[in-house]
Amino acid sequence: MKPRYVMTALLAGAAIAGAALVQPAQPVKAQAEEATPPLPDVSWSFEGPFGTFDRAALQRGFQIYTQVCSTCHSMNLLTYDDLAGTDGLGYSEAQVKAIAAQKQVPDIDKNGQPIQRPARPSDHFAAPFPNEQAAAAALGKAPPDLSDIIKARAGGARYVYGILTGFREPPKGFEMPPGGGHYNLYFPGHVIAMPPPLQDNTVQYGDGTKATLQQEAHDVVAFMTWASDPMMEQRKRTGAKVILFLLAMTGVLYGAKRRVWSDVEH
Amino acid sequence: MAVSRNKLVQWIDHRLPVFSYLDHELHEYPTPKNLNYWWNFGSLAGAMLTIMIVTGIFLAMQYDPNTGDAFQSVERVMREVNYGWLIRYIHMNGASFFFIVVYIHLFRGLYYGSYKAPRELLWMLGVLIVLLMMATAFMGYVLPWGQMSFWGATVITSLFSAIPGVGKDIVTWLWGGFAVSNPTLNRFYALHYLLPFVILGVVVLHVLALHQHGSNNPLGIDRKGPQDSVPFHPYYTYKDMFGLSVFLIVFSIFVFYFPNALGDPQNYIPANPMQTPPEIVPEWYLLPFYAILRSIPNKLLGVCALFGSIFILFVVPWLDTSKVRSAYFRPVYKWVFWLLVIDAFALGAVGAHRPEGIWIVIGRVGTFYYFLHFLVLMPLIGWLERPLPLPPSISEAVLKKRAGGAVAGATAARAKP
Numbered sequence: 001m002k003p004r005y006v007m008t009a010l011l012a013g014a015a016i017a018g019a020a021l022v023q024p025a026q027p028v029k030a031q032a033e034e035a036t037p038p039l040p041d042v043s044w045s046f047e048g049p050f051g052t053f054d055r056a057a058l059q060r061g062f063q064i065y066t067q068v069c070s071t072c073h074s075m076n077l078l079t080y081d082d083l084a085g086t087d088g089l090g091y092s093e094a095q096v097k098a099i100a101a102q103k104q105v106p107d108i109d110k111n112g113q114p115i116q117r118p119a120r121p122s123d124h125f126a127a128p129f130p131n132e133q134a135a136a137a138a139l140g141k142a143p144p145d146l147s148d149i150i151k152a153r154a155g156g157a158r159y160v161y162g163i164l165t166g167f168r169e170p171p172k173g174f175e176m177p178p179g180g181g182h183y184n185l186y187f188p189g190h191v192i193a194m195p196p197p198l199q200d201n202t203v204q205y206g207d208g209t210k211a212t213l214q215q216e217a218h219d220v221v222a223f224m225t226w227a228s229d230p231m232m233e234q235r236k237r238t239g240a241k242v243i244l245f246l247l248a249m250t251g252v253l254y255g256a257k258r259r260v261w262s263d264v265e266h
Numbered sequence: 267m268a269v270s271r272n273k274l275v276q277w278i279d280h281r282l283p284v285f286s287y288l289d290h291e292l293h294e295y296p297t298p299k300n301l302n303y304w305w306n307f308g309s310l311a312g313a314m315l316t317i318m319i320v321t322g323i324f325l326a327m328q329y330d331p332n333t334g335d336a337f338q339s340v341e342r343v344m345r346e347v348n349y350g351w352l353i354r355y356i357h358m359n360g361a362s363f364f365f366i367v368v369y370i371h372l373f374r375g376l377y378y379g380s381y382k383a384p385r386e387l388l389w390m391l392g393v394l395i396v397l398l399m400m401a402t403a404f405m406g407y408v409l410p411w412g413q414m415s416f417w418g419a420t421v422i423t424s425l426f427s428a429i430p431g432v433g434k435d436i437v438t439w440l441w442g443g444f445a446v447s448n449p450t451l452n453r454f455y456a457l458h459y460l461l462p463f464v465i466l467g468v469v470v471l472h473v474l475a476l477h478q479h480g481s482n483n484p485l486g487i488d489r490k491g492p493q494d495s496v497p498f499h500p501y502y503t504y505k506d507m508f509g510l511s512v513f514l515i516v517f518s519i520f521v522f523y524f525p526n527a528l529g530d531p532q533n534y535i536p537a538n539p540m541q542t543p544p545e546i547v548p549e550w551y552l553l554p555f556y557a558i559l560r561s562i563p564n565k566l567l568g569v570c571a572l573f574g575s576i577f578i579l580f581v582v583p584w585l586d587t588s589k590v591r592s593a594y595f596r597p598v599y600k601w602v603f604w605l606l607v608i609d610a611f612a613l614g615a616v617g618a619h620r621p622e623g624i625w626i627v628i629g630r631v632g633t634f635y636y637f638l639h640f641l642v643l644m645p646l647i648g649w650l651e652r653p654l655p656l657p658p659s660i661s662e663a664v665l666k667k668r669a670g671g672a673v674a675g676a677t678a679a680r681a682k683p
Contacts, residue, residue, distance in 0.1 A: 049523050077338070077341050077345065078345075082345070144535070147341070148341070148534040148535075151526060151531060151534040152531050152532070152534035152535045153531055154531050156531075188544070228534075230345060231344070231345070231351045234351075235351060235352070235355075235522055235525070236522065236523065238352065238522065239518060239519075239521070239522025239523055240522075242518050242522065243515060243518050243519070243522070246511060246514050246515045246518060247515065249511050250508065250511040250512055250515065253504065253507050253508040253511050254508050256504055256507075256508075257504040257505050257507075257508045260500045260501060260504045261501060261504075261505075264299055264496055264501065265661075265664065265665060265668060266299050266300065266664055266668070
């Protein structure tokens with residue numbers, strides 16, 4: 001028997017048996033939801049292998065976080081001294097001290113009594129609520145912590161930008177659930193508990209930048225990207241050096257390997 | 267025999283023959299001269315194991331295996347420990363690259379028949395390493411205590427509840443409680459630290475078994491004399507170092523520029539037992555097995571198929587009935603091998619998708635074909651197929667190829683009608 005026929009017979013057998021296993025697929029539930037459009041095509045300075053953070057944009061974004069987001073959202077993984085220096089937002093230590101001092105954080109005094117005191121640079125960002133239950137009780141649903149938000153969402157920076165700029169009137173025929181909520185183009189299922197946090201001129205920028213909705217979203221997303229990955233610049237710099245070294249080493253090793261093998265017939 | 271003129275080396279070697287041992291296993295050790303670059307992946311796997319153990323030890327110095335602080339302690343490594351992000355990203359992407367390397371190594375063995383006599387135990391030890399790696403990787407993924415850590419652990423440990431009668435009790439015993447919780451995290455951490463050293467032990471046995479008969483080679487024929495081989499050092503040490511360097515470039519691109527590309531964003535959300543994520547998916551390297559599990563409509567049978575799909579690899583040396591090792595000389599099996607590769611990728615895609623519509627169909631056909639390959643095609647083709655004539659020796663085939671012709675056997679076969 002020729003192998004070809006054996007193969008054909010075997011494959012045919014496999015196909016028949018496979019087909020027998022397959023049950024009729026269940027009809028896919030008709031989706032009442034509107035299709036989610038592709039994420040907005042925005043670009044940032046931090047993209048690409050050599051991209052860096054725009055310190056002015058980060059500072060503007062931090063202003064938005066402080067004045068708008070931080071009324072509901074915590075950012076527990078960050079400390080105030082993360083804001084200082086070249087890996088931070090470019091603030092001096094004195095500036096960071098002043099920024100921290102404006103916030104109150106819980107502590108215990110000498111007598112063991114709970115108190116509120118002004119934050120120090122080594123403190124974590126002051127949270128709007130003492131815990132998740134308190135946040136949920138006040139707002140209906142606990143808002144997510146924003147420390148890692150860019151890393152924690154598929155689509156990253158573009159997705160969060162999309163959420164911030166994607167509030168619309170619900171399209172005709174779309175039924176908002178009775179519990180309330182807001183229609184958003186990019187949120188899965190389109191109903192998000194968060195009301196639109198940003199409009200034109202939500203904040204007044206100190207550097208004269210015009211505070212349009214797009215500009216504000218762009219800046220605060222840049223800030224949150226930094227917050228999710230504050231070591232990004234160091235990572236890319238180190239990566240360039242490591243890869244250049246490896247390229248050189250690969251060249252040398254290739255030469256060495258050829259030389260070692262030159263006396264073998266292969 | 268003196269291994270060195272150095273008096274100190276001689277003094278030590280006389281009492282503890284480490285130097286003669288290395289000389290014997292590296293320098294005298296004969297290796298086929300015709301190994302191609304697919305043979306680099308064994309030493310690459312060794313390099314990856316080393317990288318994982320070293321970075322893992324440093325991570326363990328910072329990690330806190332407590333459900334209240336595990337997530338934060340990993341973030342502390344990323345944000346506050348000097349170059350902690352580097353160590354953690356190497357370890358995290360290292361898991362993926364370890365699997366890439368080992369899967370290539372495994373498929374290389376399947377293609378060139380490296381599991382055939384007298385290398386059956388060598389192969390079985392290798393399968394055991396893969397199995398231990400899967401357990402280690404699964405438990406390691408639980409440690410950051412993100413959403414996918416928690417829910418992945420819940421789904422996978424719950425599989426044992428399919429065992430009739432005692433299933434529920436076994437799951438409670440595995441968890442150390444009535445849900446995945448602090449005791450679960452603690453024991454996973456303990457085992458995640460232990461298992462890599464168990465793997466290291468099995469790797470030592472794997473290399474011992476390898477050095478008994480030496481490497482297989484692309485032609486799948488035995489070495490007949492010194493003209494067929496070269497000493498491992500310096501020939502393959504240099505070739506392996508060159509390969510390692512190329513591999514490290516690819517690895518570095520991921521570590522430094524796409525560190526989270528292979529991970530699930532959900533795992534940057536702290537574990538929340540009250541909120542199930544929309545999709546619970548394992549890491550990519552377990553997706554084909556996850557697909558097999560979900561393709562069987564019965565839970566117990568699904569779990570059996572999942573474990574069966576790995577355990578079947580142990581008996582491959584006896585399922586393959588062909589007298590010829592290398593698929594190079596096997597006109598039918600060669601194609602079936604590539605079908606298996608396609609099947610593995612298809613099952614991986616199925617594992618990544620919700621089991622709906624066409625994915626159910628592909629999953630079931632793919633699962634069926636996976637077992638068909640090993641249980642039916644492998645033995646049957648071995649019996650029925652007529653392999654091409656083998657070249658008389660490695661060196662003759664190599665010289666002929668060098669002279670411009672194709673490998674001896676292939677040309678001879680094509681000449682026949």
